Amino acid sequence: MSDSDLPAGVERREIAGETRLATRGPPVYGEPTADGWRAWDPRRSKLGGMFELGFVTGLTGGETVLYLGAASGTTVSHVADFAGPTYAVEFAPRPARDLLDAARPRDRLFPLLKDARKPESYAHVVEVDVDAIVQDVATRGQATVAARNARFLADDGRLLLAVKARSEDATADPSDVFDAALDELRETYEILETRRLDRYHEDHLGVVATPQ
Amino acid sequence: MTDTDAEAGWFAGRAAVAAARDRIANGEADQPRDWPALAVASGFADSTDDYYDRLHEETLGATRETVRERERADDQQLIHVVRAMDDCERTANELAERAAEWAGSLFDDPEPGIEGARAVADREPDGELERRAVSLAGRVTGLAAERDALAETIDRIAPAVAPNLAEMAGAELAARLIALAGGLESLAKKPSGTVQVLGAEDALFAHLSGRAPSPKHGIIYTHDYVRNTRPEDRGSAARALAGKLTLAARVDYYSGERRATLHEEIRERMATIRARAEAESDGGAEGGA
Ligand SMILES: C[S@@+](CC[C@H](N)C(=O)[O-])C[C@H]1O[C@@H](n2cnc3c(N)ncnc32)[C@H](O)[C@@H]1O
Numbered sequence: 001m002s003d004s005d006l007p008a009g010v011e012r013r014e015i016a017g018e019t020r021l022a023t024r025g026p027p028v029y030g031e032p033t034a035d036g037w038r039a040w041d042p043r044r045s046k047l048g049g050m051f052e053l054g055f056v057t058g059l060t061g062g063e064t065v066l067y068l069g070a071a072s073g074t075t076v077s078h079v080a081d082f083a084g085p086t087y088a089v090e091f092a093p094r095p096a097r098d099l100l101d102a103a104r105p106r107d108r109l110f111p112l113l114k115d116a117r118k119p120e121s122y123a124h125v126v127e128v129d130v131d132a133i134v135q136d137v138a139t140r141g142q143a144t145v146a147a148r149n150a151r152f153l154a155d156d157g158r159l160l161l162a163v164k165a166r167s168e169d170a171t172a173d174p175s176d177v178f179d180a181a182l183d184e185l186r187e188t189y190e191i192l193e194t195r196r197l198d199r200y201h202e203d204h205l206g207v208v209a210t211p212q
Numbered sequence: 213m214t215d216t217d218a219e220a221g222w223f224a225g226r227a228a229v230a231a232a233r234d235r236i237a238n239g240e241a242d243q244p245r246d247w248p249a250l251a252v253a254s255g256f257a258d259s260t261d262d263y264y265d266r267l268h269e270e271t272l273g274a275t276r277e278t279v280r281e282r283e284r285a286d287d288q289q290l291i292h293v294v295r296a297m298d299d300c301e302r303t304a305n306e307l308a309e310r311a312a313e314w315a316g317s318l319f320d321d322p323e324p325g326i327e328g329a330r331a332v333a334d335r336e337p338d339g340e341l342e343r344r345a346v347s348l349a350g351r352v353t354g355l356a357a358e359r360d361a362l363a364e365t366i367d368r369i370a371p372a373v374a375p376n377l378a379e380m381a382g383a384e385l386a387a388r389l390i391a392l393a394g395g396l397e398s399l400a401k402k403p404s405g406t407v408q409v410l411g412a413e414d415a416l417f418a419h420l421s422g423r424a425p426s427p428k429h430g431i432i433y434t435h436d437y438v439r440n441t442r443p444e445d446r447g448s449a450a451r452a453l454a455g456k457l458t459l460a461a462r463v464d465y466y467s468g469e470r471r472a473t474l475h476e477e478i479r480e481r482m483a484t485i486r487a488r489a490e491a492e493s494d495g496g497a498e499g500g501a
Contacts, residue, residue, distance in 0.1 A: 092468030124241035
């Protein structure tokens with residue numbers, strides 16, 4: 001992909017002898033660093049994989065982001081490095097403990113222990129009209145989660161979604177699972193781009209969408 | 213924007229830190245709004261930057277507290293519940309024996325056990341001694357009811373504490389494994405060979421001191437995959453199950469995410485073990501004919 005499609009604050013840097021996708025910030029999970037830049041491993045991050053695969057994410061840097069399924073903060077820490085205010089929703093206490101460590105030194109990363117299926121439980125904290133929702137919840141009902149959270153997204157905002165086939169149905173053919181998820185998404189969003197993330201994440205579909 | 217808009221935000225009322233954190237953790241709103249602007253307009257924050265600084269501080273604090281609370285609440289509580297359940301059951305059975313023996317000396321043909329105690333508890337006592345014997349039987353049924361209520365609590369909370377482990381083992385066995393290990397963390401850190409014999413410490417000790425063969429399984433024996441597998445395959449069934457239960461505990465401890473493949477894999481592995489048994493018993497029947 002051409003580097004001009006990367007948001008400001010995401011660069012290809014020479015780290016440990018390799019050219020790696022990277023953001024600038026305090027290290028989080030033992031990733032290699034050089035000159036304050038931290039390598040962003042597309043194998044450990046669906047959004048990182050989407051950048052490597054050249055998705056047109058619409059991100060330019062500095063935007064307000066709602067991140068659903070933050071886990072221990074691997075990806076959302078990179079997001080907070082290049083974006084503006086970043087709300088990180090995660091519902092499992094254990095990964096949230098590590099998320100706190102990633103959020104502490106990032107003054108615009110806001111960790112929230114919440115269930116993404118219940119946006120009412122954080123709508124009093126997360127602001128309206130965020131520029132992007134990044135979703136990686138890997139749980140049943142991924143399209144429903146995206147639809148319910150559409151209320152936070154600006155009209156011209158972007159949904160950057162990773163759908164994990166096995167979370168919906170471990171036995172079905174992934175393409176059938178993806179088709180069903182996209183059908184459900186179309187009720188709320190216009191789909192701009194979809195591609196399999198298999199090079200980095202087996203049986204995952206990457207989706208870029210915008211509110212209808 | 214009106215004041216009532218700001219009222220719906222986490223920062224409403226310019227409350228003390230503890231209250232703000234409580235609102236972040238437990239508050240609700242139907243719709244998001246432009247909270248930064250509302251917070252500035254309502255005087256909560258001097259500027260958007262000031263607002264975000266405070267939001268950062270308070271979300272860190274609120275999330276840290278909720279995480280701690282949940283962690284304290286979960287696996288250790290489950291251990292208390294499972295131990296209390298076992299105590300209730302053991303005590304109910306012991307006391308039922310005493311109550312039955314006593315009732316036998318006062319009434320005609322009472323039944324033994326908890327059911328017997330229930331019948332005695334329903335009787336109209338006559339005189340002080342009968343009153344005490346009937347009342348004792350009533351305590352037995354009360355303990356038995358408490359045991360059942362504790363079992364229901366385990367069914368409810370085990371899947372929250374350890375979703376994959378509870379799905380694979382069933383709520384009660386999951387709780388017992390966690391209790392035997394002393395917590396989800398220590399269960400997640402045990403090698404699967406240890407998980408396989410958890411609950412068989414006596415047998416293991418006898419083995420280590422050279423007095424007995426090594427135990428093939430501990431508490432996981434109660435799982436259908438082990439118990440309902442023919443004796444010569446139980447060792448491999450127990451090993452396979454212990455391996456997957458250990459992985460389930462690790463996923464629960466480190467990520468909390470449901471991992472469907474884990475459940476598929478153990479189902480397939482067990483199907484293979486059982487298919488082998490069937491093939492062999494078919495083969496044996498033919499050979500004998
Ligand atoms: C695949 S992991 C996310 C990894 C993370 N996005 C990263 O790249 O660093 C999925 C996470 O979503 C969380 N999750 C699943 N369902 C959720 C829900 N309903 N609400 C919030 N988080 C959820 C899980 O607890 C898990 O931590």
